[in-house]
Amino acid sequence: MSLKRSLPLVLILFFVGIVVFLRQPDNGGHRARSALIMGTVVDVRVYGEDEKRLEKALDEAFAEMSRVEQIFSNHIASSEISQLSAATEPLVLSLETVALLKRGQQIALQSSGAFDMTLGAVKKLWNIENNRSRIPTAEELADALEGTGSGALVIDGTEVRKARAGIMVDLGGIAKGYAVDQAVRKLREYGVRSATVNAGGDIRLLGDKNGQPWRIGIQHPRQQDALLLTLKVKDQAVVSSGDYERFFEFNGVRYHHIFDPASGRPARQCQSVTVVADDAASADALATAAFVLGPVDGLKLLEDLPGLKGLLSLLMAVC
Ligand code: ADP
Ligand code: MG
Numbered sequence: 359m360s361l362k363r364s365l366p367l368v369l370i371l372f373f374v375g376i377v378v379f380l381r382q383p384d385n386g387g388h389r390a391r392s393a394l395i396m397g398t399v400v401d402v403r404v405y406g407e408d409e410k411r412l413e414k415a416l417d418e419a420f421a422e423m424s425r426v427e428q429i430f431s432n433h434i435a436s437s438e439i440s441q442l443s444a445a446t447e448p449l450v451l452s453l454e455t456v457a458l459l460k461r462g463q464q465i466a467l468q469s470s471g472a473f474d475m476t477l478g479a480v481k482k483l484w485n486i487e488n489n490r491s492r493i494p495t496a497e498e499l500a501d502a503l504e505g506t507g508s509g510a511l512v513i514d515g516t517e518v519r520k521a522r523a524g525i526m527v528d529l530g531g532i533a534k535g536y537a538v539d540q541a542v543r544k545l546r547e548y549g550v551r552s553a554t555v556n557a558g559g560d561i562r563l564l565g566d567k568n569g570q571p572w573r574i575g576i577q578h579p580r581q582q583d584a585l586l587l588t589l590k591v592k593d594q595a596v597v598s599s600g601d602y603e604r605f606f607e608f609n610g611v612r613y614h615h616i617f618d619p620a621s622g623r624p625a626r627q628c629q630s631v632t633v634v635a636d637d638a639a640s641a642d643a644l645a646t647a648a649f650v651l652g653p654v655d656g657l658k659l660l661e662d663l664p665g666l667k668g669l670l671s672l673l674m675a676v677c
Contacts, residue, residue, distance in 0.1 A: 387405055387406060387407055388403055388404060388405045388406075388412070389403070389404050389409065389412040389413060389416055390402065390403045390404075391416045391420065393420055393423075395420075395423045395424060395427055395537065395557070396423075396427050396431060396533065396534050396537060396557070397433070397487065398534060398557050398558035398560075399557075399558060400420075400423060400537075400538075400541075400555070400556070400557045400558070401554075401555075401556045401557075402416055402419055402420070402541060402545075402553065402554070402555050402556075403553060403554045404416060404545060404550045404552070404553040405550075405551075405552035405553060405567065406549075406550060406551065406552065408549075411548065411549055411550075412550065414548055415544065415545050415548035415549065415550045415553075418544040418545075418547070418548055419541040419542075419544045419545050419555070420541075421544075422537075422540045422541055422543075422544045423537045423538075423540065423541050423557075426533065426536060426537040426540055427533075427537065429452070429454065429455060430455070430458070430529045430533040430536070430537075431533075432478060432526070432527070432528055432529075432530075438451050438452060438455045439455070439527050439528075439529055442518060442520070442527050443478055443525075443526040443527050443528075445520065445523070446523040448514075448517050448518065448519040449517070449518055449519075450516050450517050450518075451516055451517075451518050452516070453516060456513060456515075456516050456518065458529065458532065458533070458536055458639070459475065459511065459513060459518065459527075459529075460513060461532070461639060461640070461643070462475045462529065462531075462532050462643060463475075463511070463513070465532075465640070465643040465644060465647055466507075466508065466647075467508070468647075468659060468662075468663065469644075469647035469648075469650070469651060469659050470651075470655075471507050471508055471619055471620075472618075472619065472646075472647045472648075472650035472651045472655075472659075473531060473532075473643050473644075473646055473647035473650070474506060474507060474617075474619040475511070475527055475528060475529055475531070475532070476505075476506040476507065476510040476511060476525050476526070476527060476528075477502075477503075477506060477526075477528055477617050477619060477622070478525070478526025478527050478528035479501075479502035479503075479506075479524065479525070479526045480499065480502045480503060480506075480617050480622045481526075481528050481530070481615070481617070482502075482526065483498055483499065483502050483622075484613065484615070484617075486604050486605065486606065486613065486614065486615045487604055487615065491606045491613065493608060493613065494622070499621070499622035499623070500622075502622055503619075503622045504522060504524070505520075505521045505522030505524070505525050506525060506619065507619055509521055510522070510525050511525075511527070530615075531599075531616075531642065531643055531646035531647075532639055532642050532643040532646075534557050534558070534560045534638075534642055535557075535560050535595065535597055535637070535638035535639040535640070535641055535642025535643065536638070536639040536642070537557060538555045538557050538560050538561070538562045538595065538638040538639075538642075539562065539595075539637050539638045539639050541555045541562075542555055542562050542564050542638075545564055546564065550564065551564070551565045552564060552565040552566065552567060552568075553565070554572060555638075558603075559597070559598045559600075559603070560595070560597045560598075560638055560641075560642055561574065561595065561596045561597065561638070562594070562595040562596075562637075562638045563591055563592055563593060563594060563595075563596070564593065565592065565593060566592040566593070571590040571591055571592040572590070572591055572592060573588050573589070573590055574588065574589045574590075574591060574596055575587075575588050576588070576589060576598075576632060579600055579601070579602050579629040579630045580602070580629065589634070591634060594634055594635065594636055595634065595635055595636065595637055595638035595640075595641040595642075596632065596633075596634045596641070597632070597633055597634075597635070597638055597641035597642045597644075597645050598630055598631065598632040598633075598645060599616055599630065599631050599642075599645040599646045599648075599649040600629060600630035600631075600649075601614035601616065601624065601628070601629050601630065601649075602614070602629065602630070603615075605624075612624070616646060616649050616650060617650075618650050619650070625649055625650040625652075627649075627650075627651075627652030627653065627656075628648075628649045628652060628653065628656070630649070631645045631648045631649040631656065632645065633645040633648065633660070644659070644660065644663075647659060648660060
């Protein structure tokens with residue numbers, strides 16, 4: 359276990375657990391709401407005295423997350439990302455989409471390609487989220503991987519060009535975190551000072567809870583009712599990537615939804631990674647990247663990131 363104040367992310371747990379819930383009792387002065395967004399139950403809790411204001415803030419936060427889903431979902435045919443995946447010609451996209459693609463590209467670069475937003479065709483082949491999963495052939499995977507990785511998306515101003523028409527873009531490793539950040543931005547805008555936003559394990563905390571940090575339970579990835587530890591966090595994001603939420607098993611082997619871009623197959627070194635960072639989009643993408651890289655290179659990725667502060671990095675177990 360090491361504590362490094364000069365480093366970026368507050369915590370990384372390999373092989374250990376996913377953030378499951380916020381452990382505070384909810385007593386008085388709060389409003390809570392849940393909805394299904396991006397295929398995930400999103401739970402928002404806002405704290406304060408002015409209940410009308412809290413309700414308004416919730417309305418705005420959920421509207422914002424739905425707006426973000428409309429842009430980035432690859433289940434919505436009209437989304438910019440679906441259009442980009444279908445495109446055979448360069449496409450002019452919104453500034454917001456270009457900005458998120460660029461953030462993803464930066465993390466792709468930092469993670470030596472472990473974070474890869476061009477694995478849409480690989481994801482489609484495995485079909486892990488649809489209950490009709492199957493193991494693709496090596497040939498199918500090779501086809502789906504063709505042209506992916508660095509250089510697959512060329513961004514020039516707001517114009518985005520794919521290196522190969524068949525490349526499909528997938529922001530599943532970053533968009534949920536981004537939606538959470540946007541929700542928090544809205545809550546702030548509407549005067550909320552204390553809130554939690556939890557999109558299926560992508561959590562961001564706004565402020566604190568009555569002067570105390572939020573307490574967040576980390577669940578064991580293989581024991582449903584076991585908590586590994588409880589984190590105390592305020593004003594930051596806590597995001598997990600794991601192999602036990604979306605997966606199928608065949609002949610005793612677990613196939614899950616986080617792919618190693620080198621093979622197009624599920625990354626094998628970790629069971630889960632939790633990253634704490636200032637914003638949820640970065641934490642989301644970095645958790646996915648570190649999951650692929652495994653304990654040694656993943657931890658190095660987090661430690662090497664420049665310009666970030668307050669890292670407590672914790673290697674809980676060997677993957
Ligand atoms: P979750 O969505 O369960 O929170 P992640 O944040 O790790 O987990 O995102 C996993 C999703 O990211 C996959 O469903 C897929 O859409 C996408 N993905 C899979 N492998 C990669 C990868 N190597 N780089 C970037 N995105 C990926
Ligand atoms: Mg992620």
